[in-house]
Amino acid sequence: MLNKWTFTGAAVAAAIAGAAAANPYAPYEGTTLVVNFPAHPHYDAAINVLDQFTEETGIEVEVDQLQYLRMRERQTLELTKDEGDYDLIAYVVFSKADYVYADQLENLAKYFMNPALADPSYDQSDLISGYVQNIGVAGGAKGYLPGQLGSAFGIPFGSETSVLAYRKDIFEKHGIEAPETYDELLDIACKIPELEPGMGGMASRAASGHQASHAFLLHLAPLGGRVFDDEWNPIINNEAGVAAANALKTIVDCGPEGGTTFGPAEAASAFRQGQAAMFMDSIAFAAGFEDPTQSTVVGNVGYAMHPMGVRRGSQTGGFGLGIPSNAPNKEAAFLLMQWLTSKKGDLAVAMEGGNPSRFSTYQDAGLNEKFPYSATFGEALEFADPDWRPIIPVWGSINADIGTTMSQVLTEGLDPQKALDGVAERTRATMDDAGYYAWQE
Numbered sequence: 001m002l003n004k005w006t007f008t009g010a011a012v013a014a015a016i017a018g019a020a021a022a023n024p025y026a027p028y029e030g031t032t033l034v035v036n037f038p039a040h041p042h043y044d045a046a047i048n049v050l051d052q053f054t055e056e057t058g059i060e061v062e063v064d065q066l067q068y069l070r071m072r073e074r075q076t077l078e079l080t081k082d083e084g085d086y087d088l089i090a091y092v093v094f095s096k097a098d099y100v101y102a103d104q105l106e107n108l109a110k111y112f113m114n115p116a117l118a119d120p121s122y123d124q125s126d127l128i129s130g131y132v133q134n135i136g137v138a139g140g141a142k143g144y145l146p147g148q149l150g151s152a153f154g155i156p157f158g159s160e161t162s163v164l165a166y167r168k169d170i171f172e173k174h175g176i177e178a179p180e181t182y183d184e185l186l187d188i189a190c191k192i193p194e195l196e197p198g199m200g201g202m203a204s205r206a207a208s209g210h211q212a213s214h215a216f217l218l219h220l221a222p223l224g225g226r227v228f229d230d231e232w233n234p235i236i237n238n239e240a241g242v243a244a245a246n247a248l249k250t251i252v253d254c255g256p257e258g259g260t261t262f263g264p265a266e267a268a269s270a271f272r273q274g275q276a277a278m279f280m281d282s283i284a285f286a287a288g289f290e291d292p293t294q295s296t297v298v299g300n301v302g303y304a305m306h307p308m309g310v311r312r313g314s315q316t317g318g319f320g321l322g323i324p325s326n327a328p329n330k331e332a333a334f335l336l337m338q339w340l341t342s343k344k345g346d347l348a349v350a351m352e353g354g355n356p357s358r359f360s361t362y363q364d365a366g367l368n369e370k371f372p373y374s375a376t377f378g379e380a381l382e383f384a385d386p387d388w389r390p391i392i393p394v395w396g397s398i399n400a401d402i403g404t405t406m407s408q409v410l411t412e413g414l415d416p417q418k419a420l421d422g423v424a425e426r427t428r429a430t431m432d433d434a435g436y437y438a439w440q441e
Helices: 002-022 041-057 068-078 093-101 129-136 168-173 182-195 210-220 239-253 264-272 283-289 330-341 343-351 365-370 374-383 395-412 416-433
Strands: 032-038 060-066 088-092 155-160 162-167 200-203 276-282 301-305 317-322
Touching (some): 032 041, 032 068, 032 330, 041 060, 041 155, 041 317, 060 068, 088 093, 129 317, 162 374, 182 239, 200 264, 239 395, 276 283, 330 343
Parallel strands (some): 032 088
């Protein structure tokens, strides 16, 4: 009798397994997932395709979409609960260190190891490597970069890199070529106000705090710099650091009026309204430049790779998707994450105006026909630098210090070398307090 029941039980299990194999979404049909997304063009595009996911899977999705800072505050609260309200969250890249360190994100290994959940056609190798490293991986080199013991805690979704947007009509009028190097970039930035009175050379972030720090770091990597060496010694004040500070000051001094108060939105608006001939920042702004309801430069914008200094080194940033450790529906959340970041999902979101996270999406003929600038963005991704800023738990305070100090360079005439020497000294103290030198003799 035991053998009979064992056989019957095995047959039932096999039948269930066969049904699940035929439709891996079946066990989760009727589940309602609650996801937390930022108010961001990429996530607006993602929301537009969620009905497709529900139609294919039977899994419903409710979206709590918040402005980024409110989203971060809400996540800080939700992730500390025994059971949170969110099944899937989008997080900005530098939150990775905070969430992983606090054990608030699921390690994705066990989901990709589960044959009932992991789509064999997902093709991880097609995901843009710099984004995966920057947004998803922790536990490897320096704790936040890939290494033999690293693991993935998130998948890039809404990732961004830096490119140069420029006014084709203005450049053609004066016989100017798109800059390939930093020397050319800075030269053009200061020539434009002479050639086109009332127009700034390049619009840039520069507002005190995070924005000024971001703008400085945008130039630091391609000019050969880093915040730290491999032993966590601050080297932000070396020759490359000073060159990056001087580059930013030149750009702001030759930029549109009021530039020292610009965040990314204000800088993009200045370019859209014809107040600047160049804009170097995230690819996320491109769609707005081509939108006739908000832009006066539609059809006159060209795109080029982030200029080269000592090396190519465009930024990596934006958002990724992660499953909170306290999520109520983790497996269904993984299925949504996997669907959104699959080749099919990534292309669907991109066609709605989102930022691709896959090499194949950038190579899609339909996407490049709809958004011609995508081809340049795909080229730029080959040089996206996952280490252009350190993603460590104490980065918030260091980043704020860099931003405040850079603002003094831009608005008060503080000497860049003196400014960065002060940042390096305070950064060392912060790192010492955090234990980064505990293993040094």
